[in-house]
Every structure is written in C-alpha cells, then in structure tokens.
Amino acid sequence: MRVVSSKDEMRRACRESSRPLSLVPTMGALHDGHLSLVDRARSDSSTVAVSIFVNPTQFGEGEDFTEYPRDLDADLELLQRHGTDLVFVPDVAEVYPPGFDTWVDVGPIADRLEGAARPGHFRGVATVVAKLFGIVQPDRAYFGQKDGQQTVVVRKLARDLDMGIEVVVLPTVRESDGLAMSSRNVRLNPEQRNAAAAVYRALAAGMNLWSSGEADASKVRDAVRQELEAEPLLEVVDYVSVASPDSLEELDRAGRGAMLSTAVHLGPIRLIDNVIME
Numbered sequence: 297m298r299v300v301s302s303k304d305e306m307r308r309a310c311r312e313s314s315r316p317l318s319l320v321p322t323m324g325a326l327h328d329g330h331l332s333l334v335d336r337a338r339s340d341s342s343t344v345a346v347s348i349f350v351n352p353t354q355f356g357e358g359e360d361f362t363e364y365p366r367d368l369d370a371d372l373e374l375l376q377r378h379g380t381d382l383v384f385v386p387d388v389a390e391v392y393p394p395g396f397d398t399w400v401d402v403g404p405i406a407d408r409l410e411g412a413a414r415p416g417h418f419r420g421v422a423t424v425v426a427k428l429f430g431i432v433q434p435d436r437a438y439f440g441q442k443d444g445q446q447t448v449v450v451r452k453l454a455r456d457l458d459m460g461i462e463v464v465v466l467p468t469v470r471e472s473d474g475l476a477m478s479s480r481n482v483r484l485n486p487e488q489r490n491a492a493a494a495v496y497r498a499l500a501a502g503m504n505l506w507s508s509g510e511a512d513a514s515k516v517r518d519a520v521r522q523e524l525e526a527e528p529l530l531e532v533v534d535y536v537s538v539a540s541p542d543s544l545e546e547l548d549r550a551g552r553g554a555m556l557s558t559a560v561h562l563g564p565i566r567l568i569d570n571v572i573m574e
C-alpha cells in the first residue's frame with residue numbers, strides 16, 4: 297500500500313496503475329461503513345484508491361471542523377488490511393493552494409435539506425469531489441447511502457460535467473440497534489449513544505406507516521417527528537422530509553423510490569439518516 301500526500305505524485309501513481317481504478321473518498325476516522333465501500337471497490341477493480349481529507353470548505357462557521365475525529369494511524373492499518381493500493385492524504389494547502397478560486401455549484405438540489413441547514417456545504421463537497429476526481433481520474437467512485445443527498449449531488453456533478461466516472465452508491469451500514477455508523481458517533485456519551493437509536497426507529501416508524509398503505513407524506517413525516525420528539529435528548533430536529541429522489545423536492549404523496557430523511561442535534565453532534573421507500 298502506498299501513501300501519498302502530493303497531488304502530482306497521486307496523479308502519476310494513478311496513471312501508472314492498472315484499470316479499472318476505483319476511488320473511495322472519505323474524511324477518515326474509518327468504520328465498517330467506509331470499509332464496506334473499500335471492500336466492494338476491491339472486488340470490482342484492479343486498483344483501489346482511498347482519499348482521507350477533512351475538507352474545510354464543506355464546514356460552515358461554528359461547525360465541527362476542528363473537533364472532527366481524526367486517527368490516521370488506525371485508518372492506514374485498516375486500509376492495508378482491506379487491500380487498498382493507494383491512499384491519498386493531502387493537507388489543506390495542497391488541495392487549496394493560494395489563489396484557488398474556482399467553485400462547483402450544482403444548482404437548487406444543493407439548497408434543500410442538508411444544504412438549507414448547512415449553507416455552502418454542498419458547494420464545498422462538490423468542489424472537493426471534482427478535484428479528487430480530477431487528480432485520481434477513477435473509472436468508478438463509491439459513496440454511502442447514509443449521506444443520501446450527497447449521492448444525488450455527486451451523481452449530478454459527474455453527469456453534468458461529463459466526467460465519465462461511474463458513481464456507485466452502497467447501502468448504509470448500521471449498528472445492531474439501527475444507528476447508522478458515522479465517524480462522529482464516537483463523540484456521543486453512553487446516554488446520548490442510547491438516545492441516538494431513536495433516529496432510525498423514527499424512520500422505521502414512518503416506513504411502517506407507508507408500508508401499511510398511508511401515502512399522505514405529511515402523515516408519514518408526522519409519524520417520524522412524533523417518534524423523534526419522544527426522545528428527550530434529541531434537542532432539535534432540523535427537518536423530516538419525504539422527497540423526490542432526483543430533485544429532492546418535498547412530495548405530497550409518498551411513492552416508491554422517495555427518500556425519507558431526517559437530521560437531528562444530539563449532544564455535541566448532528567446526526568443524519570435516511571431510508572428509501574421501497
């Protein structure tokens with residue numbers, strides 16, 4: 297496994313690698329969710345590249361960029377064990393050198409849901425993903441359904457800018473109580489960690505109502521909200537949404553393929569999760 301921090305060296309290493317080459321972009325502090333992406337990339341490709349970069353431009357003022365969990369040594373050990381060929385670990389100045397001034401804006405889908413709660417977030421995500429795609433030039437790139445809106449943004453970015461990269465989205469890996477794995481979960485104390493299970497429980501309640509024949513999206517949203525509000529440690533619910541999987545616009549009727557999603561604040565972190573109605 298080769299660990300590279302310079303863009304030029306990474307570009308060269310990728311050009312010299314055998315194809316197909318797959319990229320798994322991450323912000324590190326790796327868990328089984330990330331490793332499911334690496335494992336699938338490994339079985340699909342000849343070369344597996346993983347990037348680890350906590351991208352400052354997708355964090356807003358007052359968000360947790362500084363507190364975001366980081367553990368490079370543990371990450372490298374896991375990646376080695378999972379058969380990674382190339383790891384890209386640039387620093388901020390390497391990715392955003394002085395004079396950097398070009399931004400990727402994917403349009404209105406970036407302003408809804410997570411974009412409304414975190415203004416500018418998807419401009420930062422789309423820009424860094426476009427840069428990673430440009431440096432690595434992978435055949436495929438792997439993303440998790442946990443960041444549901446991000447998968448829509450990245451698919452659109454790759455399509456609109458004719459990048460010729462296949463975007464592969466894999467299911468959310470969950471803890472035994474349903475909590476979606478996330479690097480930020482390590483910041484929860486034991487009580488908060490228990491309370492966090494309410495997020496998936498609430499989405500499951502919404503799904504159950506829909507599966508039993510209730511197609512009115514506002515009733516599905518109410519069922520989710522009621523379950524979230526029953527957990528006193530979940531202080532703020534940013535949104536509960538039943539949205540079209542392409543435009544991410546809110547739906548009146550909850551149909552097959554719609555994304556049921558939520559974001560809540562719990563102790564020091566914000567949790568997001570979603571399920572696709574099928």
Ligand SMILES: Nc1ncnc2c1ncn2[C@@H]1O[C@H](COP(=O)(O)OP(=O)(O)OP(=O)(O)O)[C@@H](O)[C@H]1O
Pocket residue numbers: 321322323324328329330332333438439440441442443466467468469470476477478479480481
């Ligand atoms: N539980 C999970 N199951 C599947 N994929 C996941 C999971 N968690 C993260 N991923 C995916 O891994 C990639 C890198 O995500 P990232 O490094 O931000 O991890 P994270 O755990 O989502 O962190 P955080 O939730 O704290 O932002 C993204 O494509 C993300 O969707």
Ligand SMILES: CC(C)(CO)[C@@H](O)C(=O)[O-]
Pocket residue numbers: 321322323349351354421424425443446
């Ligand atoms: C895609 C990504 C690596 C871009 O910084 C990040 O948003 C993430 O880890 O989901």
Ligand code: BAL
Pocket residue numbers: 354355443
């Ligand atoms: N996985 C999403 C990265 C973020 O929260 O900024």
